[in-house]
Amino acid sequence: MLMKKYIIYFCLVYGLFSCSILEEKNKGLLTPETYYTTPEQLEASVVTVYKQLTTIYERTGRGTCAMFGADDVTTSKVNVDILEYEIFKPTGANTSLTNWWGQSYKGINFANNIIVNSAKVPDSDAKKYALGQAYFGRAWFYFFLVRIHNKIPLITDLTVHSDLTASEPREVYELIISDLKKAEEMLPDAWTDYKAKMGVTSGAAKAALSLVYLNMAGYPLKDESKYALAAEKAKEVIDNANRWGYKLVANYADLWKNVRFNDEIVFGLYYNDKNGDANQSGPLCGSPSEYAGWDYFFAELNFFKAFPAGPRKDATFWTKFPILNSNGTVTIKDWTEIQQKRPYYKKYIECDNFDWNKPWINVGWTSSRTNQVIRFAEVLLIYAEAKAMSGAPDATAYAAINKVRNRAGLANLTAGLSREAFRDSVIAERGWEFAGLEPNASRWFDLVRTEGVEKAAANRDASEIQLAVKPTKSNYFAPIPDSELLLNPKLAE
Structure with missing residues (x-):
């Protein structure tokens, strides 16, 4: 009710x-x-x-x-x-x-x-x-x-601003921090009503704040004082994980098995396809055309090849494709044999009634899959990177990244790394852990804040789509929509 x-x-x-x-005629309503x-x-x-x-x-x-x-x-x-x-x-x-x-x-x-x-x-x-x-x-x-x-323009009231100018990123981040600090004080640790699973909590606000600080430490602000704040806030979440019920799911593959809720989700967005509240991000968006998929996204070759072998790679990528022949038989094709000749992202495909042996059956363009925006694994990696960059990679930073690596079937990270080498290892780990358009922990955001876009673009396989331009920092950020500039030319100032 x-x-x-x-x-x-x-x-x-x-x-x-x-x-x-x-x-005016609605004044009495x-x-x-x-x-x-x-x-x-x-x-x-x-x-x-x-x-x-x-x-x-x-x-x-x-x-x-x-x-x-x-x-x-x-x-x-x-x-x-x-x-x-x-x-x-x-x-x-x-x-x-x-x-x-x-x-x-x-x-x-x-x-x-x-x-x-x-x-x-x-x-x-x-x-x-x-x-x-x-x-x-x-x-x-x-x-x-x-x-x-x-x-971007900052709006905090209900006034129509027809001549608002775009604010500098530091000003935007200051509002974000202010809002999240208020949220962490106002939100409960858990919900007892219908939002018991879907509502944001004080833990989600703290985790989000740690991520905001981490981004401020990188490009374009490059405010390295924020590393210590990111580490402090992430550690607060880690040390009090039981308060919110956060923990790593033991088996990485279980994160993606027709997911609704799990203990690793710190901030999730929930959908109910039966009520018309549908998630359109899978499975057809990320399925190959062999199954009437839309080929919206799939893996770049060099990233896939560099991805460490193990259970995480097996759960992340779809590499074997059953193909139904006209005579009713089934042929298993490798990713090198399908139209796009690329592995696809397996982790977003499974939904109600999906059968990996017959992926051409019960495949729709909407589902009730949860978008896991912040996972506890990200909080661990935020802490590892921020702790190292605010001082040195101590035992707690190693423990945080190793929890993620061990779950992925990887050995502990090499001991004794320099601050920068440790940071680079965390960035690589984030790329593997959150590969393929996880809503928040996108590889793109990591490349921007670490100024690694140019290097990543230079490492593309020759068979990838040819770039229109060689990227520089001028390509890091998207333009403001033309429709907005038409309404308010001052946004371009």
Whole structure:
């Protein structure tokens, strides 16, 4: 009954706040100005923030095509939006770019509605929790945008800004930090209602804050003082993991078996295909055309070849493909024999009724798969890198990375590494652990913050799609959509 109540609230609130103009004839009806009178109404509005978070990550072209400049994924030539980023020549007319920009700012607007209007609502735990979720959501939308675009407009009120200029990234990060600090104080350690699995918690806010600090330590801000803060916040999560129930899943492959919930998820986005709340990121997005897949993404050859053998590699890549012949027999083809001649990412394919022996059956373009945005494995690797870079790779930093390596079937990292060599080992480990467009821990973001884009692009196999330009730092960030510049030319200043 509780879930039903919040669905009703969502329909009402989403309808209210999707509109920018309320006509005068509706003055006597429910409006954003008159809706907020109770903490329950404030809490109900949070559903709109979660909805927008799921929207920006629900499909490869929506929220991840900006990450295709990395060396772990590539695409086919027919996917124009993605191809622009693959060849380092994105345009402001890119439809996916326009989509994630608009959906993100819609989510920011929903969060601002809650934050601004909360002043009219009496204090209570419900109000505090609603605010915590709104602050977390706003911070995450801005974190998503600033890592892709670098300079973006900051909006924290409900005013229509027709002449707003883009803010420098440091200013954006300052708001993100402020919001996440508020969220970690306001959010509960766990939820007892319908959000027992899906709601963000104080642990998620702390983990997100550690990642924000880590990114600030790298390019473009290169504020190395943030390494110590990243290590401190990540350690707080690690040392108190039982408080939130976080732990590594023992078997890496189990992370991807038709996943809904697991103990490794620190921040997850949940979908229910049966209710029309669908995740479009798999399986057809990442399936080969031999199964009527869309060939949106698959592995770059050199990344696949360099990936260390073991159970993690086996669980990450799809390399053997059963092909149904016209006479009813089945032939197993190696990845070198299929159309794209590339391994595919196995970890996103499995969903309800999927059969690896008959992958052409029950394959749809939507699913209820959870997008695991922050995993506990990432918190461990954030700590390892940040601890080393804020001082030296001590025993605790080694212990953190070795937990991830050992789960992957790898031996402990070589002892006695220098600070920089240890950092490079963590970056490589992150690339293998989160390979293939995991929503947040994208290889692309690591290459940008460590200024490694050029080196990675130079290591492409000759058979990969030819680059339009040789990348430099001018190619690190996506443009602001043309549609936004048309409405407000000052954003280009």
